[in-house]
Amino acid sequence: MKADSIAQLFTADAEIGHEGQPAVKGRDSIYSFLSSFKNVRVINNRDEIATSSIRDDSAIVNGSYAQTVIVSGKGTVNVAGKFTATMVRDKNNWLISELKTRSN
Numbered sequence: 001m002k003a004d005s006i007a008q009l010f011t012a013d014a015e016i017g018h019e020g021q022p023a024v025k026g027r028d029s030i031y032s033f034l035s036s037f038k039n040v041r042v043i044n045n046r047d048e049i050a051t052s053s054i055r056d057d058s059a060i061v062n063g064s065y066a067q068t069v070i071v072s073g074k075g076t077v078n079v080a081g082k083f084t085a086t087m088v089r090d091k092n093n094w095l096i097s098e099l100k101t102r103s104n
Contacts, residue, residue: 003034011088011097019102039072047083057089065101080104 010016010027017023024033049063066080086098 003031003037006034007031009096010099011090011095014095014097014099016099017101019100041070042067043070043076044068059087059089059094061085061087064104 007027007030010030012027013025014027014030015023015025016030016033024030044067046066047063048065049061051063052059052061062082062084064080064082066078069077069079071077081101081103083099083101085096085100087094088097089095
């Protein structure tokens with residue numbers, strides 16, 4: 001996983017969280033969180049947008065995700081769920097300001 005590249009998709013004060021887990025706040029903390037998955041290799045990822053709405057410089061995207069990952073020493077794991085991403089336009093780019101996920 002390229003934690004540095006992924007973290008750059010978020011605003012400096014972004015927040016990510018999975019239902020029932022503590023939220024991770026701030027781009028640097030998101031980078032550290034993603035970097036902690038050194039023993040995980042994503043072999044398949046699918047994201048599907050169900051709805052999206054844009055108003056001025058903000059957007060909300062709802063959808064689903066499914067991943068197949070290999071966890072060192074534990075084998076293959078499949079995860080799937082729903083997501084809601086709140087995004088803001090920063091100059092010419094869209095950045096994620098909040099990403100919430102929940103399992104199916």
